[in-house]
Amino acid sequence: MRVSVSLKDVAERAGVSIKTVSNVVNNYRHVTPAMRARVQRAIDELGYRPNLTARHLRKGRTGILALAVPELGNPYFAELAGAVIDVAAEHEYTVLLDHTGGRREQEILVSQGFRAQVIDGLILSPIELEREDLLARDHDAPLVLLGEREYDLPYDHIAIDNVAAARTAIRHLLAVGRSRIAFLGARTDRVNEPSHLRLRGWRAELTEAGLPAPDSMIAPTGGWDHADGAAAMARLLDSGVLPDAVFAYNDLIAIGAMRVLSERGLRVPGDVAVVGFDDITEGRYGTVTLTTISPDKQTIARLAVQSLVERLRETAGAADDPETPGGTRPPGSTRARELRADFRLVERESTVGGG
Amino acid sequence: MRVSVSLKDVAERAGVSIKTVSNVVNNYRHVTPAMRARVQRAIDELGYRPNLTARHLRKGRTGILALAVPELGNPYFAELAGAVIDVAAEHEYTVLLDHTGGRREQEILVSQGFRAQVIDGLILSPIELEREDLLARDHDAPLVLLGEREYDLPYDHIAIDNVAAARTAIRHLLAVGRSRIAFLGARTDRVNEPSHLRLRGWRAELTEAGLPAPDSMIAPTGGWDHADGAAAMARLLDSGVLPDAVFAYNDLIAIGAMRVLSERGLRVPGDVAVVGFDDITEGRYGTVTLTTISPDKQTIARLAVQSLVERLRETAGAADDPETPGGTRPPGSTRARELRADFRLVERESTVGGG
DNA sequence: ATGAAAGCGCTAACAA
DNA sequence: TTGTTAGCGCTTTCAT
Numbered sequence: 001m002r003v004s005v006s007l008k009d010v011a012e013r014a015g016v017s018i019k020t021v022s023n024v025v026n027n028y029r030h031v032t033p034a035m036r037a038r039v040q041r042a043i044d045e046l047g048y049r050p051n052l053t054a055r056h057l058r059k060g061r062t063g064i065l066a067l068a069v070p071e072l073g074n075p076y077f078a079e080l081a082g083a084v085i086d087v088a089a090e091h092e093y094t095v096l097l098d099h100t101g102g103r104r105e106q107e108i109l110v111s112q113g114f115r116a117q118v119i120d121g122l123i124l125s126p127i128e129l130e131r132e133d134l135l136a137r138d139h140d141a142p143l144v145l146l147g148e149r150e151y152d153l154p155y156d157h158i159a160i161d162n163v164a165a166a167r168t169a170i171r172h173l174l175a176v177g178r179s180r181i182a183f184l185g186a187r188t189d190r191v192n193e194p195s196h197l198r199l200r201g202w203r204a205e206l207t208e209a210g211l212p213a214p215d216s217m218i219a220p221t222g223g224w225d226h227a228d229g230a231a232a233m234a235r236l237l238d239s240g241v242l243p244d245a246v247f248a249y250n251d252l253i254a255i256g257a258m259r260v261l262s263e264r265g266l267r268v269p270g271d272v273a274v275v276g277f278d279d280i281t282e283g284r285y286g287t288v289t290l291t292t293i294s295p296d297k298q299t300i301a302r303l304a305v306q307s308l309v310e311r312l313r314e315t316a317g318a319a320d321d322p323e324t325p326g327g328t329r330p331p332g333s334t335r336a337r338e339l340r341a342d343f344r345l346v347e348r349e350s351t352v353g354g355g
Numbered sequence: 356m357r358v359s360v361s362l363k364d365v366a367e368r369a370g371v372s373i374k375t376v377s378n379v380v381n382n383y384r385h386v387t388p389a390m391r392a393r394v395q396r397a398i399d400e401l402g403y404r405p406n407l408t409a410r411h412l413r414k415g416r417t418g419i420l421a422l423a424v425p426e427l428g429n430p431y432f433a434e435l436a437g438a439v440i441d442v443a444a445e446h447e448y449t450v451l452l453d454h455t456g457g458r459r460e461q462e463i464l465v466s467q468g469f470r471a472q473v474i475d476g477l478i479l480s481p482i483e484l485e486r487e488d489l490l491a492r493d494h495d496a497p498l499v500l501l502g503e504r505e506y507d508l509p510y511d512h513i514a515i516d517n518v519a520a521a522r523t524a525i526r527h528l529l530a531v532g533r534s535r536i537a538f539l540g541a542r543t544d545r546v547n548e549p550s551h552l553r554l555r556g557w558r559a560e561l562t563e564a565g566l567p568a569p570d571s572m573i574a575p576t577g578g579w580d581h582a583d584g585a586a587a588m589a590r591l592l593d594s595g596v597l598p599d600a601v602f603a604y605n606d607l608i609a610i611g612a613m614r615v616l617s618e619r620g621l622r623v624p625g626d627v628a629v630v631g632f633d634d635i636t637e638g639r640y641g642t643v644t645l646t647t648i649s650p651d652k653q654t655i656a657r658l659a660v661q662s663l664v665e666r667l668r669e670t671a672g673a674a675d676d677p678e679t680p681g682g683t684r685p686p687g688s689t690r691a692r693e694l695r696a697d698f699r700l701v702e703r704e705s706t707v708g709g710g
Numbered sequence: 711a712t713g714a715a716a717g718c719g720c721t722a723a724c725a726a
Numbered sequence: 727t728t729g730t731t732a733g734c735g736c737t738t739t740c741a742t
Contacts, residue, residue: 004415019721030727053417053473056473057406057412058719058722072434075433078428095451255637287643372713375711375712390712409734411736413737415718
């Protein structure tokens, strides 16, 4: 049975040296066809397969990237994860997925390479992580950050323009005649406000339109899913506030809110228009389809993977070529980049429907 | 910078041997407290962290399990993945996720360890994979199968009782007075029918109730998501068939179907009752909440990981103890187990609502 | 209780 | 073009 056939076994079988077998396995150019065939036969007969762990140890790289998101159960992140896996595969990387629950402790652990020191690079979508946590990061694998949080640290950051996106959403609501627009999904309980950019966009656009943007129109949520959206909407209505539109931090919150609106006998968009954020598939199949901001997930995934791949290439290059200055520089100290992905507004029934 | 501090460096710093440092790192019992402290100090000063790749090479195991599902964008699998990650973490394993698109080629690749020879074990949820593909599997990592497909091969298989679950769903529909119950989500175009068990349950329960179960009531789908459900529902209605209930292969299909029903002015459940399968969160927040079969995902995840962990322990044990017969037996040749997780029917508005 | 040394399987200098 | 050999960092006998 395949109790581990090694290069050595193949070499013996073929009557050549280990190096030659290695050359064949790695598609090294200067191997005579005859030799290649001979070795290949031995490989096939023995069912040899390279031991990646050994290769990794030797090369100092594993070919594995990690992606850590707050919650895989959120379709946005699941869809993003799928995209990242596919892009990584194009670069011959495998993806190890983790979810942090958006909890700071867990995010710190992940950023430190917890149960993933085997990784070459990390894509992290932080919620509660603080600048100091990242500052204290003692791990050499390149890191790229995703999402709304900004840290001013030497790590590439990929996001859409959240302020502009929020303003686009609000502008759309204004255009369809709304003026009392609530914001669902803030986190006023926390020092850092994960949704501050979208909130800022909401405030800016309203202000610019000469409309009030009172705190009473901001409904905080504990988390970011259906249940949180439903709870926030219910609380808002119970507090006596009746908006004529709702802009939600994400689609899950928006859908949870719509459910409550419908339970209370309010029509969407007749009584209350709703705009979400993320463009998850779910939003396209409700009884009332959801207008939403659609971030370009493909691009986000591509930029994230590319960022890591480039950083890794740099490192490898520096190692190969001692002349290259900066070879021993701390990883990521090159220049951090702010990378932008596109977004667009997708108009559906929750703002322009007949209801 | 942490250009890789090794055991050797720590040993030199502490003025002890590599073995002693290793002992400390691995919490070996017989180390004097004084020595432990001394070594620990060196470790801290140097910021040493063990190189897992090296450890893996040496021990022949990586601590990584892979989970391959058809589609991460399907919340059922995303939620399941989350559960698997958590359970695996309890056993100190990391999870590498992959998605196959339900395509046979991809499933074969994954089962062969494509871009994951670094894994200790694999959890695979196959759709199109054939028995012969598995028979030809030449890979020593233990494998456990998830889902409706059955292969009669020496691999543990974890699933709920799909026939019973389907019968439960149909029985419920009969109980609420329906009799013309369509099945959405078959794959009649294929030799193997991934949904054959649920289909069998549908047929059995109808037959037992003395009702017809005509093929005209079976709506095939190309895939398994919202769009497929919507398309199938539309086709069914267009063909002139008007069921008074729909049992869908999964929740996404059910929700897609509900969307079409609502577009056509049909009320759920008034005109058509709908039952799904999976109990994804989405089903709890539609304008009409979805009655569904809720498989116990936690248990499925737990059983799957446990199965692998046990197999891996066996192998490790056999390696440690040459006396153990079966140590060189092909992995998985021990005894394959059929493991069952529970399910329950969750009644919601799509069958018992006011609509 | 601690040390010395072999070797996991592979790649990459360097030799031939 | 092919062979020899020295490690990558770790665990693990076997000594001491």
